[in-house]
Amino acid sequence: MKLNIDYTQRVVIDTTAMDWTPSPLAGVDRKPLDRDGFEVARATSLVRYAPGSRFAAHTHGGGEEFYVLEGVFEDEHAAYPAGTYVRNPVGSRHVPRSTSGCTILVKLWQFEDGDSAQFAIDTSKAEWKSGRVPCQQEILLHQFGSEVVKLIDFAPGCASLFHSHGGGEEVLVLQGTLSDEFGDYPAGTWYRVPPGSSHTPFSRNGCRIWFKSGHLPPRTKLPVVA
Known part of the structure; x- marks a missing residue:
């Protein structure tokens, strides 16, 4: 498949x-x-x-x-x-x-x-820390090489900075609605964007996302089955 x-x-x-x-x-x-x-x-x-x-x-x-x-x-x-x-x-x-x-x-x-x-x-017991901008908070879940995994909270009305993802970005919206210049992503939306993508994410009413970046293209290959 x-x-x-x-x-x-x-x-x-x-x-x-x-x-x-x-x-x-x-x-x-x-x-x-x-x-x-x-x-x-x-x-x-x-x-x-x-x-x-x-x-x-x-x-x-x-x-x-x-x-x-x-x-x-x-x-x-x-x-x-x-x-x-x-x-x-x-x-x-x-x-x-x-x-x-x-x-x-x-x-x-x-x-x-x-x-x-x-x-x-x-994560219910983990400490939230300041994010990219003051209206964001985040929990770092994992980091290895260029790969980063986080939970990120956007306060209502929060806009992040314009930025690029050199190794791609993947997001699952857990609560609320995340937006950028390309559209709105309500809870339950999963998206993946390629390396080099740029955007300015924001949230009108607040949201929480599972976030992963720096992991594309894939580095792991499946075994060859004869």
Whole structure:
């Protein structure tokens, strides 16, 4: 499967208008945002676990990064409530499940070589710090090489500075509406813009976004299967 894999193109998706599609495991559904491959794939997806659903034990050959949007995600290591950001590097192994159900944003096979940190951050307990401008606050979730992952809050009426993203930018709008000179992006919007893109983001009524930059084009290749 090849979906939105031309990283030179701007992609904007209203995920709230998408239908859920079943995964091979009963009770686990997906909304694919980009994907290069089949069940072993470089992929970005929303994944929904029904109460009581689980996957079999598996190893992440290309690493896994996810953010819990709703409910509680679980594995044998911990329970991760909504607002938790998790990185499971290349070679990590677990048995994912959810007792009460959950929805996550998950990225697979997108780790840079040498990025081996494994951790979880409960952002409900993390400290917000000043952002690019005084009306922004942010939580740094991860940084390695040129890659940066953050939560960013825009206060009502906040406008950031005009800037470029040399390594591309990817955003999921969690609350409110983010805007720039190209349009408005209400909660549930996922977008990805190519390296070199420029804009001036702002929010009329305030918003919160999951933000990632500096990670395009992809550096990780899938294994060749004969």
